[in-house]
Amino acid sequence: MSTASTRPASQSQASERISGKRLRAIFVGSAGNLVEWFDFYCYSAFALYFASAFFPAQDPTAQMMSTAGIFALGFFVRPLGGVLFGHLGDRHGRKTALMASVLLMCFGSLLIACAPTYASVGILSPCILLLARLLQGLSLGGEYGASATYLSEMADSKHRGFYSSFQYVTLIGGQLLALILLLVLQKFLLSAEELRAWGWRIPFVIGAGLAILALRMRHNMPETQSFETARKQAKPMGGLKQLARHPKEVLLVVGLTMGGTLAFYVYTTYMQKFLRLSVGLTDGQTTAVSAASLLFAMCLQPLYGALSDRIGRKPLLIGFALLGTLFTVPLLTAIRNASGPWEAFGLIACAWIIVSGYTSINALVKAELFPATIRATGVGVPYAFAVSVFGGTAEYLALWFKSIHMESGFYWYATAVIGCSLLVCWFMRDTAAHSQIDAEARG
Secondary structure (H helix, E strand, O other): OOHHHHHHHHHHHHHHHHHHHHHHHHHHHHHHHHHHHHHHHHHHHOHHHHHHHHOOOOOHHHHHHHHHHHHHHHHHOHHHHHHHHHHHHHHHOHHHHHHHHHHHHHHHHHHHHHOOOHHHHOOHHHHHHHHHHHHHHHHHHHHHHHHHHHHHHHOOHHHHHHHHOHHHHHHHHHHHHHHHHHHHHHHHHOOHHHHHHOHHHHHHHHHHHHHHHHHHHHHOOOOOHHHHHHHHOOOOOOOHHHHOOOHHHHHHHHHHHHHHHHHHHHHHHHHHHHHHHHHOOOHHHHHHHHHHHHHHHHHHHHHHHHHHHHHOOHHHHHHHHHHHHHHHHHHHHHHHOOOOHHHHHHHHHHHHHHHHHHHOOHHHHHHOOOOOOOHHHHHHHHHHHHHHHHHOOHHHHHHHHHHOOOHHHHHHHHHHHHHHHHHHHHHOOOOOOOOHHHHHHHO
């Protein structure tokens, strides 16, 4: 057999090996991301059961506001996590940052699992809960930027939207697993009294164990070629000083994130409380509707991601922001007046058809804005800032509006924030056609 005839076969085998390596890396990166978000969302999923353990007896809405307040404070340290882990990811590798973030998440989960109650140690109890959430907030502040960068750099250019969408598949999947665990405990294993007494500790123990497993998986991940190439060029990498050289891109990330993250947290973390406290569904119905809607949302992400590979990122972003501006008030009003769980699910599913235009591709869009030398920091820091201000406060503000008997005021607030993101989406360039990742690959 001639050399010429064997060359195509060897090239095909090499291509298959590269493709297999890429898929394995994307799978491991996504699996670790799922574990991190499972750990983080267990707090929200089980808050209805552990609120009374950390705060003195009072009315349910006030207890939820207390737990939501700590939830929000956990978000406020995410920019610091973005700085620390972004610097780590840009200087020492995406893999190193991802391993460090999941280890820190493990510590936070263990701390919550072992935390004493208010009845036993008084004010020290919510202080320990706050410390644990701060650690988890630091972890997620670094996880988002590092995982978005890793998945974007590992994916090939023709399918980057599809593969990168798995960041939110696993992000939503983490919350879905937390809700499924809650549903199993509610229906089959524990009574409501047992869940409130000690059962709420179970998911945090499981989450810590899964984090150790994710750490082992990430240890064997390959580093991205984009990072290796940038490191060989001996250019300054990472840090706020380097980030300051990209003010336009930083403002774009903040502008895109503010409306998208608010919408995301309305239909995820807050929706569980909304269905229970405002719609009036039972605990079981609330968990079932939340889980079903998250499963629906998870299935939408790769479809929208693949669509962005064909038509670009900008049309999806504009679709989300425009429809979100027009329909947030009608949808939330309709959910509030839903006659039962099926109607509530259908309305939330409609909301996810809109919101997925943002969630499926937002991390990729941000990664495509920055060069490899500052990509993890550029994605993570401004995103974490916007999430802290608009995402982390969503649940608390919604409950505050409810406490002053102006619940619909939150609907209009959400509409205004999404409207601001619409302006950003409308005037930005489509990153699919102007990708820094592709520009660097072309040399």
